[in-house]
Amino acid sequence: MTTASSYFRLAPAALAALTLAGCATVPGEPDPRDPLEGMNRSIYQFNDTLDRAVLKPVAQAYQTVTPTPVRDCIGNFFGNLRDVLYTANSFLQGQVPDGINMAGRVLLNTTLGFGCFDPASKVGVPSIPRDFGSTLGVWGMGPGPYLVLPFFGPSTVRDGAGRLVDTYASPLTHVENVRVRNSLYGVRVVSDRERLLEAGDLVDDIALDPYLFVRDAYLQRRQAIINQSLGQDAAPDYSLPDYGDDPEAAPAAAPIAP
Numbered sequence: 001m002t003t004a005s006s007y008f009r010l011a012p013a014a015l016a017a018l019t020l021a022g023c024a025t026v027p028g029e030p031d032p033r034d035p036l037e038g039m040n041r042s043i044y045q046f047n048d049t050l051d052r053a054v055l056k057p058v059a060q061a062y063q064t065v066t067p068t069p070v071r072d073c074i075g076n077f078f079g080n081l082r083d084v085l086y087t088a089n090s091f092l093q094g095q096v097p098d099g100i101n102m103a104g105r106v107l108l109n110t111t112l113g114f115g116c117f118d119p120a121s122k123v124g125v126p127s128i129p130r131d132f133g134s135t136l137g138v139w140g141m142g143p144g145p146y147l148v149l150p151f152f153g154p155s156t157v158r159d160g161a162g163r164l165v166d167t168y169a170s171p172l173t174h175v176e177n178v179r180v181r182n183s184l185y186g187v188r189v190v191s192d193r194e195r196l197l198e199a200g201d202l203v204d205d206i207a208l209d210p211y212l213f214v215r216d217a218y219l220q221r222r223q224a225i226i227n228q229s230l231g232q233d234a235a236p237d238y239s240l241p242d243y244g245d246d247p248e249a250a251p252a253a254a255p256i257a258p
Contacts, residue, residue, distance in 0.1 A: 059193035133162025154218035
């Protein structure tokens with residue numbers, strides 16, 4: 001298949017990018033939040049190359065051949081699964097009213113929405129993105145250095161640890177049929193990437209340095225989510241549309257993710 005062959009052609013580039021990560025040139029003064037910028041830029045470039053060669057074309061094809069109602073249904077299905085994690089983390093962060101509302105949202109979308117529609121948003125019960133990385137932040141753990149993860153994109157040391165917990169807690173992880181589970185993961189990645197097509201093009205158009213744009217938007221959004229849970233004034237959110245703040249789902253070149 002074309003997609004598979006493109007991916008394997010990228011394997012040498014991936015190895016080279018990761019091997020030479022520490023040798024990348026860092027322009028300007030180093031940012032104290034990003035002491036590993038040289039390595040991060042190399043991994044960012046690898047992710048971007050993979051995205052342009054594989055993920056973005058697949059997402060564009062998916063958008064072309066799949067009717068909008070079907071794409072919306074698929075997106076709502078995976079969004080409902082994410083809301084299960086958001087519900088648990090709302091309670092862990094001490095946001096009991098939000099946790100109750102999120103539990104009601106999951107129940108409403110699962111029953112009246114058949115897992116395909118989003119009646120909860122229509123009646124004024126929005127999704128509140130809270131993952132375990134933000135829970136660690138509310139509990140007082142600092143973010144640590146900014147990290148760009150291969151295939152997954154923006155993160156920090158704290159959010160990377162939270163990602164492991166969220167991945168294990170995800171309902172998809174516990175689907176016993178391996179073929180079905182992997183198929184669901186694949187569909188979710190394509191669906192999420194399709195939602196970011198316009199945002200990704202915007203980054204290319206307006207950002208003089210896309211790496212810095214993505215990094216600053218990511219860190220700002222993460223702090224805003226934590227501030228909101230702590231009852232503080234949230235930082236302005238200039239971030240682009242995202243993947244529903246699901247840390248395990250974001251494809252390689254996602255402009256932001258928690």
